[in-house]
Amino acid sequence: MTTDPPARVLTIYDVAERAGVSIASVSRVLNGHRSRPDTQDRVLAAVRELGFVPSGTARALSGQLKEVVAVVFRRAADSPDGVISDEDESLMFADVLNRGIETGARARGFDLLMSSVDVYDHSPQGRISSLAGKSDGLILHDKVLSAVGITRVARRTPVVTLAGTATEASVNVRSDNAFGMRELTRHLVREHGYQTLAYLAGHVDSPDNVARTEALELVAAESGAEVWTGEIWRGNYLASGGAAVINRVLDHDLPLPNAIVCSNDQTAIGVMFALAQRGIRVPDDIAVTGFDDIPVARHLHSQLTTVRQPIKKLGATAFDALYALITGAPRPEPELVLPTELVVRGSCGCPWEGEPA
């Protein structure tokens, strides 16, 4: 344990002086280039004694990697009045995804620059450009930027999108929505014999939502089951959205289907909550399913039958793809697709005793 260094922030010059060499030598040692063993020792000793840490900023300025990738996601805004809403809930899928990205980044010594975009914000171009200036590359969650926006920024900096669409310059990572949804639908229709399925949609134009709807309708059609998808069943991937739909349906005395297929787990949480408040039991009165298999899905009341996406792995894969882009490694496929899997628990009506998945 050495004495504490002075408060002024150290530069490479201080180290050079202390070690009796030039700043170039210090830089070389720090970056692992060849140099004589004794030079190396002196520099390292000086660094240790001084507690020197190179300025990431300066390093980045002179053409090095910043070892930072920016992650941009949409955020459910807090209540417009500026008060922090504690009915906040958007914290699930995106967070797990971010954890996955973090895991990948950690392995390469990268840090993550996180930035959310308000749902109200319709032209986040500026913010995103500014992030590009502070990072080596960008990971964009779903619905952050339009395709042309992505193309434009991808021309200037490496970009990977999550559950979006690949462009000429960017790579997209997603999971196999169609497969999972087909399995789920078959289970509901064939095993349970449900004849009417409502699809409680997410953002209608998100690629994930589109793929899920299509797979559902396809399989249902094959099996002669009915799919309800009207305006009224339109959600927004959030629990509040799911609850709102149910309340609307019930307030208007509209009929309920045999099963409500939710666009994601969060929506299902909202749905089950709203149903419970109205005294409608899941799965006795109606089946509910999710999509994603977020960690809490198994702890819910009526444990959720859902489709598992390898969420963390999606994140990690996104980072790895971006890393390849950044370092100029062989370019990854423009679209990376990870497998999904049906997870049957209790909420679809299957007997279920609360075993771990």
Added chain:
Amino acid sequence: MTTDPPARVLTIYDVAERAGVSIASVSRVLNGHRSRPDTQDRVLAAVRELGFVPSGTARALSGQLKEVVAVVFRRAADSPDGVISDEDESLMFADVLNRGIETGARARGFDLLMSSVDVYDHSPQGRISSLAGKSDGLILHDKVLSAVGITRVARRTPVVTLAGTATEASVNVRSDNAFGMRELTRHLVREHGYQTLAYLAGHVDSPDNVARTEALELVAAESGAEVWTGEIWRGNYLASGGAAVINRVLDHDLPLPNAIVCSNDQTAIGVMFALAQRGIRVPDDIAVTGFDDIPVARHLHSQLTTVRQPIKKLGATAFDALYALITGAPRPEPELVLPTELVVRGSCGCPWEGEPA
């Protein structure tokens, strides 16, 4: 909509040339210093036409703020074999906290540099120093750095800790653990008449855990109730830890108390899960309580009685304090304490029908 700019990354020189002024003028306009209206117009026009975005790196190098604060948190490591564990669950309290920080940061145009520290990593000094070089200040979650470590880094850069301990140079933000725990304990002992309470601890030496234990023991003693806190009841703030304790207790045929007071909600989730697997019903056979009121607490099977911390607000407050430190505004109090509140739901044994909190 203009045509797409060339792929080379633009500098202030390009803008200056285009506008027919010097780079100094461009810089001044960009930073809102006085200049003649027509100069201003020409610069702004050039910026717009070119789609110029100043390099955050260069700006930071020349003595400006980076508009980045780093957030460091402990992360439950993935399984040691490197495979991503999908029984991941640490994603709750810390994530909400981060959301709060994000909210505060967003309001000031700051971005967050997120970095996790492995539970195995016992000397994260290096990583943290490096983060300090990339940011204007640091927010450290609980258990990231020792007090002396904090003191050292706080001498060089602004630091705010969450649920930690204030040092001469750093500010700490926490919530009023003692108050919440006193309320909860009174409720359990006085309203329900429970005579034996087990405290399922978090990290034994974390300030939060200490405060909670003390408050519990104090109130219980006043009321003549018994508190169990032995080695066997030691958890780790994680669901898996809570479940492990229950399994251990039951495997050894040890007695159960009237109520299990968990150090946080995550632990309670694990506890309820393990109890359910053994066929022990909550609250009929035993009461369980949490602490934090994370968003899913209300969706759990047997909705959780807990103590609400204003989690997002804690985060936002931490950011604001750090911002004050960074900008040299009047120094905040060394310790900022936010209020807590008892939230009674069903898991303590109260009648409860699933209304929203």
Added chain:
DNA sequence: CCTCAAACCGTAAGCGCTTACAGTTTCTGG
């Protein structure tokens, strides 16, 4: 129309680092 202050602008230095280039030292072989 001229003077002088006020307002604005451009030049250039500097932020802390990397690296090309050229100079110096070391080592090999004759």
Added chain:
DNA sequence: CCAGAAACTGTAAGCGCTTACGGTTTGAGG
């Protein structure tokens, strides 16, 4: 012991920006 190659080191330029400083323009007042 010396020449020449090999290995290393130091000098200096440059990354893109901000800003002090001094020069230039503008405009008010006489």
